[in-house]
Amino acid sequence: MALKATIFKATLNIADMDRHYYADHHLTIARHPSETDERMMIRLLAFVLNASERLEFTRGLSTDDEPELWQRSLSGEIELWVELGLPDESRLRKACNRADRVILYTYGGRAVPLWWEKHQGKLTRFNNLTIINLPPEGTEPLADLAARSMNLQCTIQDGTVNIGNEETLVSLTPEPLHPD
Numbered sequence: 001m002a003l004k005a006t007i008f009k010a011t012l013n014i015a016d017m018d019r020h021y022y023a024d025h026h027l028t029i030a031r032h033p034s035e036t037d038e039r040m041m042i043r044l045l046a047f048v049l050n051a052s053e054r055l056e057f058t059r060g061l062s063t064d065d066e067p068e069l070w071q072r073s074l075s076g077e078i079e080l081w082v083e084l085g086l087p088d089e090s091r092l093r094k095a096c097n098r099a100d101r102v103i104l105y106t107y108g109g110r111a112v113p114l115w116w117e118k119h120q121g122k123l124t125r126f127n128n129l130t131i132i133n134l135p136p137e138g139t140e141p142l143a144d145l146a147a148r149s150m151n152l153q154c155t156i157q158d159g160t161v162n163i164g165n166e167e168t169l170v171s172l173t174p175e176p177l178h179p180d
Helices: 037-050 089-098 111-123 136-145
Strands: 006-016 021-031 055-057 069-072 078-084 099-106 129-133 149-157 160-164 169-172 175-178
Touching (some): 006 037, 021 055, 037 055, 037 069, 037 078, 078 089, 089 099, 089 111, 111 129, 136 160, 136 169
Parallel strands (some): 078 099, 099 129
Antiparallel strands (some): 006 021, 055 069
16 A cells, blocks of 8 residues: 655745745645655745745655646746756756756755766756755754754845744755856
């Protein structure tokens, strides 16, 4: 018998001073049985960093031909494709051919430089690809914020992201890998 996804509800109060975007979002997040709290919260962080009225979660881990998040135009074209982790170069190439903009958020500590060294030559040719590394000292504490019902305050200023609830505040600074 297959395990079902666990449903989480999140209310995000986003104040992105770098992009001048201020809004509240009420989200329903399905966490795949194989997904960790840290990865789910990184998906939420990716939403915060790219928040807009049309940005939405996809079927994610259960679907090979969709990203974690995307933003589609009113006519259905993919304007933004957001990936997580350390994907194969061919997956990013396909994404760059399908979407106007592709953002990859890498995480995983020491594995990231090894992955980047292996794929850098092939990936730097894509002008519509942005790769941002999320340092482990910022992503690991995000897992502590995971709860079935979350009310999170999210502030972005000068490239630093602060996400917190009433008890915990997590601060991290994403590091651009490409373009640097």
